[in-house]
Every structure is written in C-alpha cells, then in structure tokens.
Amino acid sequence: MDFFTTVGVGAIVALLGLLLLGMHLAVTFLLVAFCGVTILLNPDAALSLIGETMYSAIATPTYTVLPLFVLMGAFAAASGFAEQAYRSIHRAAARVPGSLAIATSFGSAAFATICGSSLATASVFGRIAYPEMRRYGYDRSFALGSIACSGTFASMIPPSGMFILFAIFTETSVGRLFMAGIVPGVLTATVYAVSMYLRARANPKLAPISDEEHEVTPRERVRALGGLWQIALLGTVVIGGMYAGFFTATEAGAVGALGTLLFGLANGPLRRFSNFRGALRDSAQITATLFFIIVGALFFSRFLGLSRIPYNLTVFLESWEVHSHVILGLILVTWFLLGMLIVQTAVFALTLPILFPIVVNLGYDPIWFCVIAMKMNEIAGVSPPVGLNAFSLAGTAGKDVRVDHVYRGVLPFILCDLGVLLLLFLFPALVTFLPDLMLD
Amino acid sequence: MAGRLLDAVTKLLAELCGWLLLIVMSLIVIDLVSRAMSTPIYGVSESAMFVMIAIVYLGLPYAEKMQAHVRVELVLDNLPPQVAAVVDLVMYVLVAATMLIVLYAVGLNALGSYEGRQAIAGPTPLLIWPVKFVMVTALALFVVRIFINLVHAVRAVIGAETPRYGGS
Amino acid sequence: QSLTLSFATNTAPNNMRGEAETMFIEELEKASDGDIAVVPYWGASLMEGAEIMGGVRDGVADMGFVNINYYPNQLLLNSAYNLFPKGPAEYENIAWAFDQMYERIPELDEEFADQNQRIVYKYGVTPYAGVFKSPVETLDDMEGLRVRAASRWYLNLLEGAGATPVSMPWGDLYQGLQTGSIDGVFTNIDGIHRASLDEAAPNVYFMPDLWLAIPFIITINEDKWQSLSAEQQEAFATAAENAGERFADVWDGTIDRILQEQEEAGYNIVTASDEAVETFAGLPEVETNQEMWSEEASAAGAEDPAAILSQFDEVISEAIGR
Ligand code: NA
Ligand code: NA
DSSP states (O other): OOHHHHHHHHHHHHHHHHHHTTOOHHHHHHHHHHHHHHHHSOHHHHHHHHHHHHHHTTOOGGGGHHHHHHHHHHHHHHTTHHHHHHHHHHHHTTTOTTHHHHHHHHHHHHHTTTOOOHHHHHHHHHHHHHHHHHHTTOOHHHHHHHHHHHTTHHHHSSSOHHHHHHHHHHTOOHHHHHHHHHHHHHHHHHHHHHHHHHHHHHOTTTSOOOHHHHTOOHHHHHHHHGGGHHHHHHHHHHHHHHHTTSSOHHHHHHHHHHHHHHHHHHHSGGGSHHHHHHHHHHHHHHHHHHHHHHHHHHHHHHHHHHTTHHHHHHHHHHHOOSOHHHHHHHHHHHHHHHHHHSOHHHHHHHHHHHHHHHHHHTTOOHHHHHHHHHHHHHHHHHSSSSOHHHHHHHHHSOTTOOHHHHHHHHHHHHHHHHHHHHHHHHOTHHHHHHHHHHHO | OHHHHHHHHHHHHHHHHHHHHHHHHHHHHHHHHHHHTTOOOTTHHHHHHHHHHHHHHHTHHHHHHTTOSOOOOHHHHTSOHHHHHHHHHHHHHHHHHHHHHHHHHHHHHHHHHHHTTOBOSSSSOOBSHHHHHHHHHHHHHHHHHHHHHHHHHHHHHTTSSOOSSOOO | OOEEEEEEOSSOTTSHHHHHHHHHHHHHHHHTTTSEEEEEEOTTSSSOGGGHHHHHHTTSSSEEEEEGGGOTTTTTTGGGGGGOOBOOSSHHHHHHHHHHHHHHOHHHHHHHHHTTEEEEEEEOOOOEEEEESSOOOSGGGGTTOEEEOSSHHHHHHHHHTTOEEEOOOGGGHHHHHHHTSSSEEEEEHHHHHHTTHHHHSOEEEEETTBOOOSOEEEEEEHHHHHTSOHHHHHHHHHHHHHHHHHHHHHHHHHHHHHHHHHHHTTOEEEEOOHHHHHHHHTOHHHHHHHHHHHHHHHHTTOSOHHHHHHHHHHHHHHHHHO
C-alpha cells in the first residue's frame, strides 16, 4: 500500500472505532478527516479546508429546502395533522398487517413527487409517521427501517437532485432520467409494501392488530378515508402548484411548510403559542443536528477523496479486462463499499464521470446504468456505518430513537432493494420503456 | 450565575432559530410570488440561504444542551458503568479538542473572508463575512457547552454523578 | 516521475470543459517528459467551484480551476471581461484576446498574485445562447419573458433587452423551464446542452458573436511554482501552448456537434442576426454596467479603472478585427 492509501485505510479504521465507542457522529468525521488531511498535506491546508467546508458544505441555495421540510414535519406533528391522517389510514385499512408502514411507503413515494431530497423526506416522515406507528404498537426498528428506506424514493422519483447531478456528470438527458426513475421508484415502493405486509403477517409483533380493528365495518372504513381530506388538499395544491409552474422544487418546501402552518392554525393546536414555539424550537434543533452531520460527512468524504482510494479503485476497474458483467458487478460492489463510508454525492462525483464511459463502451444503456447507479445511491443512503438517511431519521424522530435502532431496521429493505436491482437487470425495459415511450 | 445566563442565551438562540426558519419560509414565498408577478427581487433566495446557515450554527449549542447529537450508544450501554464513564469522558475530551480546532479554523476563515471582502457570485454580490462571524460566535458558545458537558463527564468518572451509560 | 501535483476542478472529465483541462494535463505530462504527473479531483469532489481559489492559495490543492465570476470582489478587475458582450467568434482570436489582456494589463495577474497563485493555463468556452419555452427569433421576442442568467452584468443586459431577468439556482433550472416558472435561460451553449435545458425549452436563440467573455483559468500555488525547476516551469508554458492548439479543434467541433444534435432532436434553432448582436452590444446597459464597475473598482482601490476598460476595449476590438 502506498502512503495515501495507508492513511485512508487507517482513517476508516479510526472512524469506525471512535463511532463505536460513542463519539458524536459529526465531530468524529471532523476529527478523523482533519487528522487525515494534516498527515496527507499539512496543518495549514487542513485548517483552511475544514474552515471553508464548515461554510460551503451547506451554502447552496438548493439546501434551503431541507429545513423547510423539517419545519413542515414539525408543524404537521404539532398540529395533529399527521395524527389524523394516520388514524384515518389505520381505520380504513383495519386488520391489514403493517398497514401504517405500507402507507408510509406509498406516502413517501407520493411525497417524492414534490421533494427531490431523500434526507428531507426521511426527516419529514420521521416526524410524522414514526410517533404514529409507535402509537399503534409498531416495532421500533420495523417502523424506522421503513421510514429511512422509503425516504430514498425522493431521489428515484422525479424531481430528483441526484438525477440532475448524474445528468451533468454523464451528459445524459435530465428528462429521460426523470422518466426512467418513475417505474423503478414505484416498483420499489410496491416491493417494500409487499414485504411489509408479509413480514407483519408472519410476525404480528412488528405491527400488532388491536382488538378494536376487528370491529371496524366496511362503512366505517370508507368514512375514515374522509379524514384524509386535509392532506389530500395540501398534496394537490403543492404538487399541482409545482407542475403548473408556480414554484420550483426548492420552493415547494416553503409552500408545504406554509400550508401545514395554515392548517395547524385553522385546526386549533398551533394557535396555542406554546405549541407553536415548541414546533419552531424542535425544527431548529433538528436542522442544526442534521446539517452538522452533513458538514462532517462531507468533510470526511473530501478527505477520503484526497486519499485517492476511490480514484485508485476506479482506475483499477478501468484497467481490468474481463467480461462486461464482471466489470458491472465490480462497479456495484465498489459503490456499495464506498456508499457505506462516504456521502452519496461524493461517491458519484468521485467515480461516475470516469466509470460511465467505460460502462457505455461495454454496451450498457446509459439511462439504464444511471438508474442502476441511483438504486445503489438509495442503498448507500441507509447502509451503515455512514448512512445519511439513517442519521437524519435518528436526529428527527424523537429522543428515544438511536441510530443503531434505525440500522437494525434497514437490512430487510436493503434485501428488497437488491431484489429490485435484480429485476432491473433481468428486465431493463422496466427502466427504458417509459422514457422511450414519452420522449421518442 | 454564569451557568444560568448561558442556559438563557442558549435557549434564546434556539428560539431565535425557530423564528428565523419562519423568515426563510417567508423569504422564499416572497421570492416565488414576486417572480410569478414578473417583478423579481434580487438576492432573496441568497439571503434565505444565509439565514439558513445562521440557523444551523445558532442551533448547535441548544442541540448540545439537549444531548441531541447523533451517536452510537450500543457499546457504551453494554459496558460496566464505570468503564462507560471513562470512555464517555475520553470521547468528550476528543470532541472538545476537535471543536476548538474547528472554532479556530472557522475564525481564521471568517477573518480572511472579511479582509478579502469575499462575496457570493450572482445577481447581488452579498458579502459573506457577517454570516461567517455568526458561525464563529455560535461555535464559541457550542464549545462552552461542550466544556460544561465535559465537566459532567469528569464528575461521572470520579463518582460525583451517576454515569449516563453502561450496565444495561 | 519526480513531481506529482494535485488539481482541483468542478467539472466532470467527460465534457467540453473536462476535455480542455484533460488536454492541459496530458500536454504537461508530455512536455515534462513524464517528470510531472497530475492527480485530478474532478466534479467538485475535493472543493466546490467557489472554494478552489482559496484552496490553491492555502495548499489544499497544488493547482485548481478558477472561474472569475465566483469571486466578484477578489477578482473584480478580472471580471471586467463581462462588460464587453460582443467578442471574437473564432477560438483562435478568443485565446489571443485572453493572452493579450494579461500581457497588457498587469493588474489582472496581480489579483491572482494576491491570492498566492499564478495562471498557468486559460481556455474559453462556447458563446451565449438563450433557450426559451416560446419561439424567440428576434431580440423583441424576449419582451416580458422571465429569463435567467448567472452574472449580475448579464441580468442587467437582459433587462435592457426587454426581458424580466430572474435568478434561480442552477439545479432548479430544468424543472423551472419544464413547468414554466421561468420562460428562458441565457448562458453558454455547451452549458445549456449539457444540462439538457434545450430539452425543456426547445427554442434556441444562438448568438455566436456574444462570447462568454471570461477565460476559464487554471492556476498553481505560488510557493509550489517557486519550488519548480526552470525546466519544469518551461514545461507549463509549452503545455499551455500545445493544449490551446488542440482545444481549438474541440471548440469548433463542439459547437457544430451541439447544433447538429439540437437539430436532430427537432429543436427550433435561430442564429441571431448581425443587427440583433449590434443592438444587444449597444444597449445603454452596457455603459451603465461599465460605470457601475468603475465605481466599485475605484472604491476597492483600483487606480485607474477607466484606463483598464479602454485596454479591454482595444484588445477586444483588435481580436474581432483579426
Ligand atoms: Na423526488
Ligand atoms: Na451508507
């Protein structure tokens, strides 16, 4: 191993050790990466890079959407908005095993049509869905796993910040990528839902069915759906407003927050000043915690880039002469490993521009390959030890939630993701037929 | 006395952050309404971004006070309480040292930004240093908060306080 | 290899800008007979665009890509390029104008020296085009349209041309166009095509005589530079020359390729008439931009901004007339 690789590997070991010993996540990233940059370059360069990263990591206008969705989640939770929605679903889908988790999966997919950020989706549903699922006795890790993983739909289902980034790295069409993500996104939501149903049926402890559920009549089910009118109205206004061109994806967060605020005021709870202030303070705390992790994780990713490990891995893949499926398989493994350690944008910034032409030369469809990459991006967002979605959820859902609870819940969903990945391999048309249909 | 003042300031800042979030929301709504009416106002979304950065850092001391930072507690919980207290203390020393370095680095960066009159690209070249000095102030307060929790960690080791972790 | 240099940039390697930078790296390795190797950090994987100049100053990377527009105050004098919308339309003349400017106006290099770095390579990207939701065939067609541009100077010009200038983050543009929250985007044509903005707004108004006036710059940390041998420094000059010649072909080819791809996709492409270019370059806002810039430059301590502007004017006129 050369000097750079040794430092990189040493840093990864140190990071994992300190994390396990309970050091604050964000600070661990900063410490290990600072030491690493100091060794690779020098102390002055390390001070410069860390000082600048603390600002620039979050100084992008598109990030403004994140705290706004956090605010929206807090308003929705404090105003009883979320409670009502989940109560309605619970009643309408009485005796269906795992119904609230299934609702979360499809709810996240619906939310993904206005939100291009996985982190924001995970934190909104962490605030809204988690307390409700717990209220009905759902297993903690089951609930958390479903929220963290369903949050990743935001990247696959358009609009998607990651797809725009991919399009720029690979010179493919944003429109095609957006179209191509729809079927795999909905497919994943469905596979998740089926797995939730089967798991909850096999193990009622995951999502207990209460006595009162047995008494719900078909009539009551239909009536319960009426309780969803507020969320349906808000959803229609935000989705409609965005696709009618009144506002952009970044601005949808502000409109959503304003909408939940207005409903909360109309319904009553947010008119109590203490509730209102509590929601504000909550959002501030979550925003601070969440962004601090993003800053730390990004700085660590920069250091790991500096160690040239991703670059060397990529060059190695480039130089190998084996069957195209082997190369593709190795790329996926590389992404899986990098995705465990680095924030997703950095994984793909470091590798995609170099790997993409190779894969296309091997004869794979460019759009299909970007969707496969997005699938890996979704997995990277929840896979331990560095899973931003999992962190975001642990920071949002409540005091009793810890990041290891989330990780315990994500594994079955990662298996579902691998299943979907296999389907996309076997039937590439799942990805390509919609863009071909709509844009040719 | 100083402790109570600090508590009050921390809480006040968290409160302020919440209201600033409302301001960000309003700024963005103003931006989109003004654009829809074909009378766009320059620099609104950039200002919203600055406010957001201020929120992130001003909220950190409160998050530390509430012990809201994400950490992996699995191992700590399964150690004997005394050992867990020592490990927790070591971690807090590292956290304090790291954040002192970060504070220094951001301080240097803010100073450079002020001297170079660093501004953002875009329709209005807004100066960046004010928000960077907000970051410095908030980080300083954050460091003070960490040192207070560090004292608690020391007290847990010497037995003057019940350890927070271990023995479960 | 005796020297390995790190290089931070915000572009991906597989597009026009990436090609320009790759060519320089290749030529540098060649000109030094393999003595110098460069490790690139593509796609903002080490630093964002706006961080790179500070990073090169402090040694985070040895070399870096610098976009003048990212540093409105620190590279204020360099930003004067933006004040001259009309420029040469051939790459050779564009490159010549860039070189002449730094030769004749030493203050431009001094701004980089203040940041502890020096320029080792400059290249240009493609000229301006607008993409619109509705057909735009003359400047008048822009009347009332909400058009996004990046720099404050260009926003002023668009306003002068009758459009409603708006600002919006780059990442929101595709969808902004698609849904109609904006009506058009005005920027260099390869940037438009790379982000598929022409797909969302298929009316292309190409203005080959409106150059993207700023040079895209690669710098090296000054301490690093001083530590190089005379041969190594010489290799940089040779590399810059050879890379520039190679890139000229890419530049022409890229514009042709983009226009061809747009045509094949069925987009409506209109090349601006000479009158339209003259009208645009003669807008009163060009002058007010220059006045505003002069005031800011004076306030920032520049001795004779007017003299700098007239140097720019002279070089650009010569370049157009070559
Ligand atoms: Na989405
Ligand atoms: Na991960």
